[in-house]
Amino acid sequence: MTEKTFLTPAYDSILKLKAYQTGKSVEDLKREYEVNDVLKLASNENPLGSSPYVTLAITKQLDQLARYPDSNGTDLKQAVADFNDVHSSQVTLGNGSNDLLDIIARTFVSHNDAIVYSEYAFIVYSMLAKMIGATGIEVPAKRYGHDLEAMLEAIQQNNNVRMVFIANPNNPTGTLLSKQEIQEFVEQVPAHVLVVLDEAYIEYCEESNNRQLIDEFDNVILVRTFSKAYGLAGLRVGYALSHPNVADMLNRIRQPFNVSLLAQSAAVAALADQDFIAKVHKINDGQMRWICKQFDALGLGFVKSYSNFVMVNVGDADSINQALLEQGIIVLPLAGYGLDEWLRITVGTPEDNTRLIDTLRDTLESM
Template sequence: MLTPQSAESLATTLSALTPAYDSLLALAPYQTGKPVEELIFEYGISDVVKLASNENPLGCSPQVTLAVTEQLGQLARYPDGNGYYLKQALAEFNKIDAACITLGNGSNDLLDILARSFVSANDAIVYSQYAFVVYSMLAKMQGATGVEVPAKRFGHDLEAMSQAVHNQPNTKVVFIANPNNPTGTQLKQEEIQRFIANIPSSVLVVLDEAYIEYSPDSNNRALLDEFDNVVIVRTFSKAYGLAGLRVGYALSSVPVAKLINRIRQPFNVSRVGLAAAQAALADQDFIEYSRESNQEQKRWLEKQFDALGLGFVPSAGNFIMVEIAVEMEAVSATSVNQALLEQGVIVRPLAVYGLSNWLRITVGTAEDNLRLIDTLHSILTSQ
């Protein structure tokens, strides 16, 4: 987190250059999961298991490799700026008109585009405590008011969020992550439907479904037929295994899509990314295999966490939020995270979310998960 002192230092360094909004001075850069390369450099460890960024441990569909290879001779050419073929494939897959689709450089790009399209410095963004940290960052980026609503059992309290919208009449956007990152909690479609029906139609409700492939029950596509103020944002970075290519998409009403496509940067998805995403979407057998593998390994991990005496939140995603609250003074989430790093296992500490006693752990392969549990057991029993 950026402290008031460091914000003041930044302001002094900028001298005569002033940012558009004072809130930018309080904005800390987004912290990604620790890169494998960095860990190798710091500790000289060659055998690293990364369980920090919710990537698909199975990689991507073999069809993607073929599609990427076919594009290598065309790298000097710009991609299709409108992503025609990928949009057509997404339209068929989601049973929606292609005019309702906007492509992004990952789903983060689309969240940013939506904020820039609808939120000014006089407006407010509503989001839940323990929800994706980017939502609060977007409020600061726009100089807007960020309204964080206390969570309910680590998930979204939609009644309280509805009240927050009514209490804050300048609310323009509400972000809802379903399943939620980093807690893994999930809302039912009827809960979300009631929430949207109870707030002004002038408030845009953005449903962040980055992990939908791991939990098909969280698919809220039908809500687009009922409400014009709903946008669904998805990504190819998780179950589809294309995190390194950065491809996401948004489903919305045609007027919303027309507006955000004006804000979207030209060629924001690469030629390789477009081809890879289209090939990945076509191989739903791979997605089903990934989902089944994730469920099996997630159940196994939950049993192991129970055996280690570690609390966790049941997750609808491909990760589990684990509490490090062992009754030993020397054990903390910080110390366990550091000990894991020193033994070549990368997980995600959650202090930035106000969850200082918790770690988010991606569900890996059977081999990855066994390495994690063996290492955790060694750390906890040695304290």
């Protein structure tokens, strides 16, 4: 046994953890490549910003910054509950949905347990397993998406599994499972296993939301965010819907003031403006179609995406990424996911997307 020092982490698996890679920032790029006009299409942010009502709501709170926010998030919880037709006792608020994923895993999974997730699923799931010293069981993907049959088998074969994460649509692949596929899966998952459905991008394919599962299954937790379609990534706010007893457990673990004053007011205003979300959805759809048509014309393979980003196979992704950076464009290379030839590109405004495609075409021709 090696001797413990102040640097010995709680679990050996923490030694294998790599800090979450957020990619280059606009400021990094300006400094490193001396480009002024930087286009960031790497974090699936909303290029249209957020609802104008958000700015109004925040402005009204500016004289309250010396005060702690409502720890219970009463108004926002009620707004989320009304919007989703659940009781407010079923809502848990988070400092972004990442906070909720973290709270959920720490509340219910111990280092003796196991967590199931898919290959190519959002990287945070495997990071959480390592963080709490739990066993992470990564199930091979099927056509870049979740193989629910294989995931169910993995759960049934291991009594230690306490939780399964499913991202729908999935990041970074953009794949979507049908409501029926998810329903059949949940019906077969043993009742002691929690199913965490991460719907961070659900506003881009609203008809596929799995809100109905909460009424039927006490072991399902739905996680949503205001960071993507609602355009509030900088404020950090998300929510979980679950059985009230699950929410009660989560409430014991979360930090007392985990959602800021401005984030709470902004999210209430954002949720009320569904016209903005409809506009975002429509523009994203049109731009996604246009981008994919350009990929076809360039002879590039891509995976059909149901969100606001798309994964494209460019071959030598390292070199293409480097060339894009030098020309002021930030996208996300997916080597960290084992997808060496792929780049994930966030759908931008029409001008953003034209610049991206023109630069990509020039880069491919020059190689």
